[in-house]
Amino acid sequence: MIVSVASGKGGTGKTLVATSLALSLRDNYKVQLLDCDVEEPNANILLHLDMNQSQPVYIPIPKVDETKCTYCGKCAEVCAYNAIAVLKNKVLVFPELCHGCGACSYLCPESAITEEGRKVGIVERGDSGHLELIQGKLNVGEAMAPPVIREVKKYIDPANIVIIDVPPGTSCPVIEAVKGSDFCLLVTESTPFGLNDLSLAVEVVRKLSISCGVVINRVGVGGEEVERYCHQEGIPILLKIPLDRKIALLYSKGIPLVEGIPRWREEFLRLFQDIKDIIAASWVAK
Numbered sequence: 699m700i701v702s703v704a705s706g707k708g709g710t711g712k713t714l715v716a717t718s719l720a721l722s723l724r725d726n727y728k729v730q731l732l733d734c735d736v737e738e739p740n741a742n743i744l745l746h747l748d749m750n751q752s753q754p755v756y757i758p759i760p761k762v763d764e765t766k767c768t769y770c771g772k773c774a775e776v777c778a779y780n781a782i783a784v785l786k787n788k789v790l791v792f793p794e795l796c797h798g799c800g801a802c803s804y805l806c807p808e809s810a811i812t813e814e815g816r817k818v819g820i821v822e823r824g825d826s827g828h829l830e831l832i833q834g835k836l837n838v839g840e841a842m843a844p845p846v847i848r849e850v851k852k853y854i855d856p857a858n859i860v861i862i863d864v865p866p867g868t869s870c871p872v873i874e875a876v877k878g879s880d881f882c883l884l885v886t887e888s889t890p891f892g893l894n895d896l897s898l899a900v901e902v903v904r905k906l907s908i909s910c911g912v913v914i915n916r917v918g919v920g921g922e923e924v925e926r927y928c929h930q931e932g933i934p935i936l937l938k939i940p941l942d943r944k945i946a947l948l949y950s951k952g953i954p955l956v957e958g959i960p961r962w963r964e965e966f967l968r969l970f971q972d973i974k975d976i977i978a979a980s981w982v983a984k
């Protein structure tokens with residue numbers, strides 16, 4: 699079972715929810731937490747696992763053998779990302795723009811293009827008992843998050859409960875992280891900004907045909923607009939976390955919510971049961 703934890707914007711408490719869920723479940727299940735927020739993976743600030751395995755992530759970028767090249771321009775024509783340009787007697791490759799799709803080397807009529815790896819990040823792994831953490835880390839200044847996310851997701855073992863901490867936003871890295879999930883938890887806060895970003899995130903998960911539910915964090919700031927929206931759209935509100943100085947203090951000290959205030963463990967176990975029930979109901983409906 700794969701549950702992704704997403705939010706339309708950063709700073710809503712997505713990692714708080716993902717880590718709390720993982721820690722609450724690990725007594726009863728084998729749990730994998732995948733930190734796919736590869737620009738800023740911070741689940742381990744709360745989990746404190748020893749990340750004792752690391753592997754680089756490369757993407758294949760073209761290398762042109764100009765002794766074979768006829769400067770026909772086909773590679774530049776086929777590149778959707780303008781990552782290769784053909785001049786009169788020179789081919790220029792722009793590695794930072796290249797998505798490593800391989801189309802140029804595949805279509806080069808002279809077989810003049812081979813591929814070489816460009817390191818875009820790393821994947822790290824650590825575990826403790828029934829909890830395994832896999833986190834992707836994108837190189838600083840690097841834009842190619844999806845290849846790192848794909849590498850992180852290769853560790854998924856379908857026999858486990860898998861929780862994915864999704865990058866913030868609604869762009870390609872989010873889709874890469876969320877796709878294939880059985881359920882998506884959307885973490886938001888009850889402010890106009892929260893509502894705006896939540897509605898965008900809902901559009902994304904609906905396009906991917908993934909069931910979703912909402913966690914409202916910092917209840918007490920803002921108004922009722924998020925709740926009204928959820929009722930109108932028929933999206934279940936599965937958990938509310940109040941604006942509470944003690945919760946914020948625990949987070950700032952790197953102490954997981956369910957360890958600092960153990961009664962929250964029950965709340966997250968109930969949340970998980972609700973998710974299971976919604977998934978089961980959607981299977982029956984299909």
Ligand code: SF4
Nearest residue numbers: 767769770771773806
């Ligand atoms: S497609 Fe091949 S032969 Fe044509 S310009 Fe590109 S590298 Fe050169």
Ligand code: SF4
Nearest residue numbers: 777796797799800802
């Ligand atoms: S591998 Fe794909 S993205 Fe990269 S230069 Fe070739 S066609 Fe463009």
